[in-house]
Amino acid sequence: MRIEPSMIHPELRKTGAFIRLVLPSYTLRKFRMAGVLINTAKGKCRSKLNYTQQYIPRGDGTRLRVCIYSPASPQKNVPGLLWMHGGGYAFGTPELDELFIKRFIEASGCVVMAPDYRLSTDEPYPAALEDCYTALVWMKNHSGDYGIRADQLLIGGDSAGGGLTAALSLYARDKNEVAIAFQMPLYPMLDDRMNTPSATDNDAPLWNSKSNEIAWRLYLGQLFGKPNIPAYAAPARAETLANLPPACSFVGSLEPFRDETVAYMERLRASGTPVDFKVFEGCFHGFDVACRRTAIAKQAAAFMLAAFRHAVANYFAQQPDAGSNKVPQ
Numbered sequence: 647m648r649i650e651p652s653m654i655h656p657e658l659r660k661t662g663a664f665i666r667l668v669l670p671s672y673t674l675r676k677f678r679m680a681g682v683l684i685n686t687a688k689g690k691c692r693s694k695l696n697y698t699q700q701y702i703p704r705g706d707g708t709r710l711r712v713c714i715y716s717p718a719s720p721q722k723n724v725p726g727l728l729w730m731h732g733g734g735y736a737f738g739t740p741e742l743d744e745l746f747i748k749r750f751i752e753a754s755g756c757v758v759m760a761p762d763y764r765l766s767t768d769e770p771y772p773a774a775l776e777d778c779y780t781a782l783v784w785m786k787n788h789s790g791d792y793g794i795r796a797d798q799l800l801i802g803g804d805s806a807g808g809g810l811t812a813a814l815s816l817y818a819r820d821k822n823e824v825a826i827a828f829q830m831p832l833y834p835m836l837d838d839r840m841n842t843p844s845a846t847d848n849d850a851p852l853w854n855s856k857s858n859e860i861a862w863r864l865y866l867g868q869l870f871g872k873p874n875i876p877a878y879a880a881p882a883r884a885e886t887l888a889n890l891p892p893a894c895s896f897v898g899s900l901e902p903f904r905d906e907t908v909a910y911m912e913r914l915r916a917s918g919t920p921v922d923f924k925v926f927e928g929c930f931h932g933f934d935v936a937c938r939r940t941a942i943a944k945q946a947a948a949f950m951l952a953a954f955r956h957a958v959a960n961y962f963a964q965q966p967d968a969g970s971n972k973v974p975q
Contacts, residue, residue, distance in 0.1 A: 754954065830895065
């Protein structure tokens with residue numbers, strides 16, 4: 647899907663043209679460079695929120711850094727949100743997603759836990775998913791310490807973080823150790839096959855088909871190109887989407903992830919899951935962040951926050967009994 651300038655929303659055209667000029671697409675070298683630059687943000691909170699870091703144990707004896715955000719005046723019995731940053735699975739850090747985090751806290755008084763999961767440039771799948779699940783279990787087990795309602799654990803993320811959100815929903819469903827009340831996979835990275843019309847020869851700004859293929863190669867490692875990719879790696883491959891938490895998502899009409907996101911949301915809805923979903927016409931990947939002061943970006947933020955407030959008011963999930971666990975196949 648070739649993207650002509652006239653196809654891009656008028657408010658986004660100048661920024662889109664600039665992005666195309668300075669960053670036509672990502673390469674392995676550019677992924678690594680972006681990671682080095684972005685890592686300078688670690689440990690630095692730019693918002694007026696309570697911010698702490700916890701280092702929680704992984705199964706192998708190493709520790710996972712989790713950034714914890716809460717309102718300046720903490721409340722009791724609030725939702726807990728596990729938020730996973732984007733970056734094509736290859737770069738990124740929780741602190742760079744403070745725009746999302748601040749909005750969710752202002753909307754609900756929630757506590758946000760954001761794992762600094764392992765990146766594909768260091769370790770491929772399943773490292774990132776395992777880290778996110780470790781953080782989810784830790785949030786459940788320490789919910790009382792942070793005033794979080796144990797029956798209102800929410801998860802979300804943007805781009806690759808959206809893909810991890812969908813994957814984590816599947817993984818948690820199958821393990822049955824943690825009940826998730828709501829999922830918000832925003833413009834998620836779901837399908838390694840990259841064979842939909844929107845993912846084929848897409849040259850949109852910020853994220854295109856070339857960047858997408860390199861990112862999937864890095865994330866899947868030796869699995870890339872194999873026929874039996876696990877659904878926990880590429881959620882679009884899941885055989886069933888039954889018994890998953892209510893969902894909200896949006897996507898730009900010009901981005902590679904459009905078709906896979908539309909299909910995934912339609913499958914969720916067909917399985918009986920409540921879904922809030924919208925396609926924003928003329929928008930490329932990450933437009934809501936790259937052009938956040940535009941009217942169209944503000945519309946996307948308003949849609950997202952309305953769905954989030956609805957979830958906080960209406961969606962709850964009782965935690966399973968310790969004896970009811972099962973291991974995923």
